[in-house]
Amino acid sequence: MDRQVLHSGLTRAAVALAGGVAAMAGSYAVVGGSPAFVAAAIANTTVTLAPGFLVTFAITVLGDLGSKLAYWAGLATTAVALGLVVATARIAIRRLNRPLAAPLGVAVGVGLAAAALSGSAVSAVGAAVGAALVSTVVDLGRTDADAASGTTDGSRRAVLSGAVAVAFGLLALGGRQVLATDREDDEEQVPIPDDVAAMLEDARAKSFDVEFLEPLVSDQFYTVDIANVDPDPAREDWSVRIHGAVGEETTYTFEDIDAMDHEHRFETLRCVGESLNGRKMDTAVWTGVPLMNLLESADLQGEYVMLRAADGFYEEFPVDALETGFVAVGMNGRSLPREHGAPARALIPGHWGEINVKWLTEIEILDEPATGYWEKRGWHGTGPVNTVAKLWTENRLDDGRVEVAGPAYAGTRGIERVEVSVDGGSTWNDAQLSDPLPGDDVWRQWVYRYDPPDGAHEVVVRATDGLGTLQPEDEQRAYPSGPSGWVSKTVEPGSL
Ligand SMILES: Nc1nc2c(c(=O)[nH]1)N[C@H]1C(S)=C(S)[C@@H](COP(=O)(O)O)O[C@H]1N2
Ligand SMILES: [Mo]
Secondary structure, X not given: OOHHHHHHHHHHHHHHHHHHHHHHHHHHHHHOOOXXXXXXXXXXXXXXXXXXXXXXXXXXXXXXXXXHHHHHHHHHHHHHHHHHHHHHXXXXXXXXXXXXXXXXXXXXXXXXXXXXXXXXXXXXXXHHHHHHHHHHHHHHOOOHHHHHHOOOOHHHHHHHHHHHHHHHHHHHHHHHHHHHHHHHHHHXXXXXXXXXXXXXXXXXXXXXXXXXXXXXXXXXXXXXXXXXXXXXXOHHXXXXXXXXXXXXXXXXXXXXXXXXOOEEEEEEEEOOOOOOOOOOEEEEEEEEEEHHHHXXXXXXXOOXXXXXXOOOOEEEEEHHHHHHOEEEEEEOOEEOOHHHOOOOEEEOOOEOHHHOOOOEEEEEEEOOOOOOOOHHHOOOXXXXXXXXXXXXXXXXXXXXXXXXXXXXXXXXXXXXXXXXXXXXXXXXEEOEEXXXXXXXXXXXXXXXXXXXXOOOEEEEEEEEEOOOOEOOOOOEOOOOOOOEOOEEEEEOXXXX
């Protein structure tokens, strides 16, 4: 191929891609990482359309990296798609030979495409401005010499468009950051209610004084989402509809729920897809109303329930589990954070995390069993959690002893005992347990301190639940029914 043609083709592609990136940045600047972000639809589709085995592989093997990869793939696809729109608009408009035609054409083309992708006019305007900016600067950068010779310095224009896109992108990110910090500051101004503050203090007092051990109310609560960009429904627009096999269909707005009596509960969540000694298990103080208060007047006539959410997630389970369920609107004394399901989520005590549906929109009562989002993909994550004692922390104490510690959790069965072996499982010793927090579905901490043998040795931990059942030793991977087995770790006292 003619080098000149190849060269100008590459330049065009670079300008188009820079336009696509700037369009994304423009959209992000005005709507942030909300569902109206122009890349949200494509990023979320990658997960929804991916085959079940691939999603399972991503969750169990890649973990959080998997969802990051999916998000970046979504961003890249969006940049290329919008870049194609930029390129098409520029080629179509060039023939007009009017100075304002190119940016206007790009703005209209990208604006329409972005509106279709995001369903948001504001987001589309942001995208249009970004793409048009790149297009304009690149055309202004065409020097008189270029014009006179009829050629353009392709590399220079490619670099110029890239620089504009990057500069604009940084500006957009910076602007968002400032806005986000302002909002956090506002949130921190609101005092935590006294009764929640007392519960948080209780948890702090009952947490072991073990260095590097996460306290009984988690510092960092894990998140698991099917969407790369979470829903962000406004409170005023939110409602939950109770329908299906019911005598009386009802809908509650946020205001309705806000007006009801609120309770505060300690509750632990654990994801069925986590690794045996993983970190997708956490505890918070949740504020909300018992689900039964909402269902009272509905007259339930079916045996099963399907909870549905604003992100397209849905999970089914036996209706009995609703009896102790909760609709949470607050977490640790603040309003429920977006990533945990704002404005309202379900909490179903003792069950795996997945049926604790976030961004709850529907409670549908069913006559017949149905299949939930993860069950369609092969998981069995709607039942009670497995018993586990985790080994999260190993410390060397000043007196030479070794201190091992972690959380233990068995859902509503509770934890009665945790034993530790420091000789690979031959002999067992009772660990000390933290005083139980009030609540029917809360983890406890365990700690064990011992004089270590010389050199590396195998520490094994096992829990007994409140029914007196010892945690099974048999090791099972997370897929499909949640991890099980005794956690064990090689401890080398010399390296602690
Ligand atoms: N709407 C919705 N609810 C959801 C999910 C989701 O992707 N969408 N993930 C579920 C899973 S798999 C888990 S483990 C828990 C995690 O809750 P968290 O993100 O607040 O920790 O939420 C559950 N509820
Ligand atoms: Mo989960």
